[in-house]
Amino acid sequence: MPTPTIVPNPHFNAEQESQVLRNAMKGLGTDEKTIITCVSGMNNAQRQEVIIKYKSMFGRDLVKDIKSELSGDFENSVVALFMTPAEFDAKCLKSAIFGLGTKDKVLCEIMASRNNEEIRAIKDAYKKLTKNELEKDIKGDTSGDYERLLVSLCQGHREETPADPALAAAEAQKLYEAGEKSVGTDESTFNHIIATRSYSQLQATFREYKKITGHDFLMAIGKEFSGNVKDGLSSIVMMAYDPHMYFAQLLHKSMAGAGTDEDRLIRVVVSRSEIDLGDIKDSFKSAYGKPLSNWIKDDCGGDFRRMLLAIVGC
Numbered sequence: 001m002p003t004p005t006i007v008p009n010p011h012f013n014a015e016q017e018s019q020v021l022r023n024a025m026k027g028l029g030t031d032e033k034t035i036i037t038c039v040s041g042m043n044n045a046q047r048q049e050v051i052i053k054y055k056s057m058f059g060r061d062l063v064k065d066i067k068s069e070l071s072g073d074f075e076n077s078v079v080a081l082f083m084t085p086a087e088f089d090a091k092c093l094k095s096a097i098f099g100l101g102t103k104d105k106v107l108c109e110i111m112a113s114r115n116n117e118e119i120r121a122i123k124d125a126y127k128k129l130t131k132n133e134l135e136k137d138i139k140g141d142t143s144g145d146y147e148r149l150l151v152s153l154c155q156g157h158r159e160e161t162p163a164d165p166a167l168a169a170a171e172a173q174k175l176y177e178a179g180e181k182s183v184g185t186d187e188s189t190f191n192h193i194i195a196t197r198s199y200s201q202l203q204a205t206f207r208e209y210k211k212i213t214g215h216d217f218l219m220a221i222g223k224e225f226s227g228n229v230k231d232g233l234s235s236i237v238m239m240a241y242d243p244h245m246y247f248a249q250l251l252h253k254s255m256a257g258a259g260t261d262e263d264r265l266i267r268v269v270v271s272r273s274e275i276d277l278g279d280i281k282d283s284f285k286s287a288y289g290k291p292l293s294n295w296i297k298d299d300c301g302g303d304f305r306r307m308l309l310a311i312v313g314c
Contacts, residue, residue: 003278005313009042014053017042021050022058022065030069032303039081040310043274047082073262073304080270081311086121089114090129092267093122097141098130104146104228107138109250109267111153112235113243119156145187146229152195153236159197163204171197172208179224180213190224194236202240247272248284251292255299265300265308273311281312 020038024031039047054062063082070078080088089110096106114122126134135154142150171193178186194202206217213220218241221233238246247268254264272280284292293314300308 002276004274005277005281005311006040006043006273009046012042012046012049014046014049015057017046017050018054018057018062021054021062022060025065025069032070032074033306035066035070035078036303036307036310039078040307044081044084048084051082070303073266073300074302074307076262077266077270077304077307077311080266084125085271086118086125087129088267088270089118089122090125090134092263093126093134094130097137104142105231105264106267107142107150108228108232108235109264111150112232113239113246116156116158116160119154123154123156142228144229145191145225146227146232148187149191149195149229149232152191153232157196158199159201161198161201163198163200165204168201168204169208171205172212175205175209175217175220176212180220185224187225187229190233194233199240202237206237206240242283244276244279244283245287247276247280248287248292251280251284251295252288255295260299262300262304265296269308269311277312 017038020034024034024038042050051062054060063079066078066082067075083091092106093110096103110122111119123134126132126137130137135151138150138154139147174189175193178189193205197205209217209220218234218237221230221237225233235246238249250264250268254261254268268280269277281292284295288295293309293312296305296308296312
């Protein structure tokens with residue numbers, strides 16, 4: 001079973017939590033530590049209840065109050081926690097598509113890692129947020145094989161069937177013949193199989209592929225593709241192989257080297273906190289030798305650091 005770091009508060013009381021948050025923000029100054037403790041001590045469904053109760057009690061919009069009292073990455077992380085998962089993903093996709101230049105890594109990350117139900121909820125939230133269809137905006141902002149991959153993922157129709165060994169062997173051979181065995185690449189074969197088969201089916205296919213070629217399927221992607229479509233296909237392959245390591249790698253990339261990608265850090269930590277962030281922490285430590293919390297302590301500061309550590313569960 002996946003291990004979340006944020007779970008429902010068994011002693012939750014929406015009225016009490018609303019009062020705590022109001023007290024932390026009214027008057028001179030803001031009690032940031034109380035906000036961190038309160039917000040990280042309940043799950044998303046409970047936060048949605050607090051949003052409603054807060055307005056009923058005080059005639060005020062909780063998220064607007066948070067935005068007026070907090071700032072920077074700390075504000076962004078707290079606001080993200082008060083959005084539903086679909087709303088948060090839709091907001092991130094909107095920023096990626098409508099911002100200055102398409103942030104393709106955001107598109108790859110979200111579209112490749114969400115399940116069918118999540119994709120359908122994201123499309124609804126995106127339309128509510130932008131008045132546009134997500135697929136239409138993706139088509140308007142991308143092109144070629146990359147566009148076709150994202151449009152396929154946008155359908156939210158990945159198979160959810162158990163692995164079929166015979167199909168795995170046959171499709172491993174198809175992928176080999178469509179790529180490494182041939183001059184040129186039959187991109188449509190890769191798109192069809194990788195965008196539609198269940199993760200368990202893909203795992204079986206990749207095992208068969210290694211029997212044929214002697215090497216990992218990710219190596220084949222690296223040989224046959226480049227640019228954004230390579231990143232998108234690689235994201236799906238990693239999600240099939242080991243989703244916890246995939247997100248651990250994203251977290252590492254957000255903090256390694258000069259500077260920090262705070263948006264990605266918030267996105268991964270918040271979006272996985274109620275799913276499998278505990279498992280991602282284990283994979284992170286296994287891969288990079290230090291706990292995720294240590295990296296956050298070294299790379300972030302102030303209330304933003306305290307908020308992230310509270311979500312991560314330190």
